[in-house]
Amino acid sequence: ARLKNDFVATISHELKTPLASMRVLVDTLVEGRVTSPEQAKEYFRLISRENERLTRLIDNFLTFSRMERNKRAFDFAPTDVAEAVHAAVDLVRDRCSTPACTLEVTVPEGLPLVTADRDALVTVLLNLLDNALKYTLDKKEIAVRARADDGSVCLEVSDNGVGISRGDAKKIFDRFYQVDRSLSRRTGGCGLGLAIVKFIIDAHDGTIELDSVPGKGSTFRVRLPIGPRDETALKE
Ligand code: ADP
Numbered sequence: 379a380r381l382k383n384d385f386v387a388t389i390s391h392e393l394k395t396p397l398a399s400m401r402v403l404v405d406t407l408v409e410g411r412v413t414s415p416e417q418a419k420e421y422f423r424l425i426s427r428e429n430e431r432l433t434r435l436i437d438n439f440l441t442f443s444r445m446e447r448n449k450r451a452f453d454f455a456p457t458d459v460a461e462a463v464h465a466a467v468d469l470v471r472d473r474c475s476t477p478a479c480t481l482e483v484t485v486p487e488g489l490p491l492v493t494a495d496r497d498a499l500v501t502v503l504l505n506l507l508d509n510a511l512k513y514t515l516d517k518k519e520i521a522v523r524a525r526a527d528d529g530s531v532c533l534e535v536s537d538n539g540v541g542i543s544r545g546d547a548k549k550i551f552d553r554f555y556q557v558d559r560s561l562s563r564r565t566g567g568c569g570l571g572l573a574i575v576k577f578i579i580d581a582h583d584g585t586i587e588l589d590s591v592p593g594k595g596s597t598f599r600v601r602l603p604i605g606p607r608d609e610t611a612l613k614e
Contacts, residue, residue: 384554392435392568396428403428427473434508438570441501442553445577452495452581454607459531460485462496463524466503473511479518489524492531492602498578499602505571506535506598512565513596514539530584530601541592550588551576583607 403421412418463485474481503522510520519538524531542550542557549555553573556562562569575598579586582602590596 388554388568389439393432396432396435400425400428400432434504435568437501438505438568438574441574441578442570445574452498452578454493454495456491457494457496457499459489459492459494459499459524459533459602460487462494462499463503463522463533466500466507467522469500469504470507470511474518474520478516479511480520482519482521484521484523486525489531490526490604492582492604493607494582494602495578498581502575502578502600503533503535505575506600509567509571509598510535510537510539510596512567513537513561519595526604527601530603533600533602534597536595536597538595541594541596542588542590543592547588547590551586 403425406412407418407421412421463483467481467483471481473479507520507522511518514520514537517538521534521536523534523536526532540558540561546557550557551572554569556567556569576586579600579602584600584602586601587599588596589599
């Protein structure tokens, strides 16, 4: 019950923040209080960013509540990992197009197909990329790599950010766990992203591991098995 209460409180808080900023920006535009077309453009850009953030939050809440109800919410099919990587990267490209951010994408041609829910895979990559951007302070160097590796497709998302200590690394996949609550709040987190990532990877019979050096950066590594799923091993 406490978890449910926390959840509702967290949702309300998290939804209110982007809504409030959008409201201020829209009101300013509606009342004609902007002084130049450049300023108006900047306000539209900020509204669009808040809107994106709200969409991401709601997607995460919906995925989480499906997880809670323990529904088999996945639609497995042979999936082109490269396409999922490019779709996720496209969704964060705008946020990376500043001089203080580089985003390197390395995806070889002809990766084997994995049996996956394509949209869930995009959610995994998006959450990892979102974190890489959120927990990197000054000059952001983000990299996404994919490769075939020993019967699986391996996906890595690296950053040169704040890093995660060994102790925290054990807990970050727990729902609502945040290492630095005030930093996460400022960047629009609610502590569900990695719990969702873990849930999706588990449902795909995959693994996720983390290499991180505090103060230097983190690499999240996901492995997804190549080929058809072993349905007999599935537990209802
Ligand atoms: P949040 O919504 O707070 O980002 P997540 O479940 O996605 O929630 O992550 C849980 C916590 O793990 C974060 O609050 C942050 O402290 C830590 N974390 C996640 N990704 C990174 C990263 N790339 N670098 C440093 N810390 C991270």
